[in-house]
Amino acid sequence: MNRSRISILVGVVVLLAAVGGGLVWFGAGKESTDDAQVDAHVTPVAARVGGTVRTVAVVENQMVEAGALLVEIDARDYAVAVERAKAELADAEAAVAMARANLPITQATATGGAASAREAITRAQAGVEEARKGVEAATARVNVAKARVAEADVVVRRAAKDVERLKGLLAKDEIAQQQFDAAVAGADAAKASRDAVLALVTEAEAGIRAAESRLAMSQAGEQQAKAGLTSADTVPQQMAAAQARQGSADARVQQVRAQLEQAELNLQYTRITAPAAGIVSRKSVEPGQVVPAGQSLFAIVALDAVWVTANFKETQVEAMRPGQSVTLEVDAYKGHPFRGHIESVSPATGARFSLLPANNATGNFVKVIQRVPVRILVDAGQDATHVLRPGMSVVPTVHTH
Numbered sequence: 001m002n003r004s005r006i007s008i009l010v011g012v013v014v015l016l017a018a019v020g021g022g023l024v025w026f027g028a029g030k031e032s033t034d035d036a037q038v039d040a041h042v043t044p045v046a047a048r049v050g051g052t053v054r055t056v057a058v059v060e061n062q063m064v065e066a067g068a069l070l071v072e073i074d075a076r077d078y079a080v081a082v083e084r085a086k087a088e089l090a091d092a093e094a095a096v097a098m099a100r101a102n103l104p105i106t107q108a109t110a111t112g113g114a115a116s117a118r119e120a121i122t123r124a125q126a127g128v129e130e131a132r133k134g135v136e137a138a139t140a141r142v143n144v145a146k147a148r149v150a151e152a153d154v155v156v157r158r159a160a161k162d163v164e165r166l167k168g169l170l171a172k173d174e175i176a177q178q179q180f181d182a183a184v185a186g187a188d189a190a191k192a193s194r195d196a197v198l199a200l201v202t203e204a205e206a207g208i209r210a211a212e213s214r215l216a217m218s219q220a221g222e223q224q225a226k227a228g229l230t231s232a233d234t235v236p237q238q239m240a241a242a243q244a245r246q247g248s249a250d251a252r253v254q255q256v257r258a259q260l261e262q263a264e265l266n267l268q269y270t271r272i273t274a275p276a277a278g279i280v281s282r283k284s285v286e287p288g289q290v291v292p293a294g295q296s297l298f299a300i301v302a303l304d305a306v307w308v309t310a311n312f313k314e315t316q317v318e319a320m321r322p323g324q325s326v327t328l329e330v331d332a333y334k335g336h337p338f339r340g341h342i343e344s345v346s347p348a349t350g351a352r353f354s355l356l357p358a359n360n361a362t363g364n365f366v367k368v369i370q371r372v373p374v375r376i377l378v379d380a381g382q383d384a385t386h387v388l389r390p391g392m393s394v395v396p397t398v399h400t401h
Helices: 002-027 076-171 177-232 235-269
Strands: 030-032 036-046 051-056 069-073 271-273 278-281 296-313 325-330 338-345 371-378 394-399
Touching: 036 278, 036 394, 069 296, 076 177, 076 235, 235 271, 296 338, 296 394, 325 371, 371 394
Parallel strands: none
Antiparallel strands: 030 394, 036 296, 051 069, 069 271, 278 296, 296 371, 325 338, 325 394, 338 371
């Protein structure tokens, strides 16, 4: 009886050892975790320019190719901006052409202006001298005329006295009427002569004013010619100014050309296209809606190249290397495992990349096993119908040897 119990006990021990050894052998070289999910590239699509939405060419969950039209924004304002920029560019280019054409003209004008200015000064100085002599001659004529006026005044006064004296004699019949008439006529002639001399004085004074005016004009011409000479002597400065104007015109062309390019880009941005092939999701735009620049409109999920992000414990990754094969059990597709391989192992733990990483320097430390993200690519041809969707739960098993 004791022998039978011992035999049974030995058999149980051998069976347990065999089962344990089988489990160890079966699990050797494999690492698994249930902290994993499917990932894919999710590309947000936003408006680059603001405006009223004219057309929405897709619906929610629609498959699109890269470059396919998604949304069209009213482009009339942006087309007007392009035409305005083109007009400004044409004006700026015309200003450049004018500045370049004026450069040699400025050089020739400034170079030849000095000799012309000196000749003008000589002519102006001769004119000033001639005008000064004219003033002197007119002054002399006025002085002569004034002397003649004084002489005529004496004659007029003497003739008037003669008439007064003869008038008394005529009243006494001491002289003949003819003699009195002759005296009156002489007095009238003296007055006429004086008036003529006064007219000469007036004319001579007008000549003085005209001569003085010519003198002033000649002096102004001389000053202008001297100023012209001063200006003509600044050839380097004038050339520098002309070159600066040309440089400014060139810079203006570059500035307006950049504005035109930006306007053309804004016009292109009114047609929003898919940046990559995938499925449209999170659609938040409708025709007639006014959208500002930067507003998110869609998200495009690319399902052509999905991968799995598996967070293994730090004690599991010692033997993991890129290229090792992986069996993927997706919760949504039980009994249909997928094959993949490790692409890379994260350079840091997930906690290290968190918004508020743990600070273990406070003195209250509790050791927690960290998780290391491992990126696993699904082998080509495993998801031809794109059944794997981002966020699905996965249980990956890595074959470490």
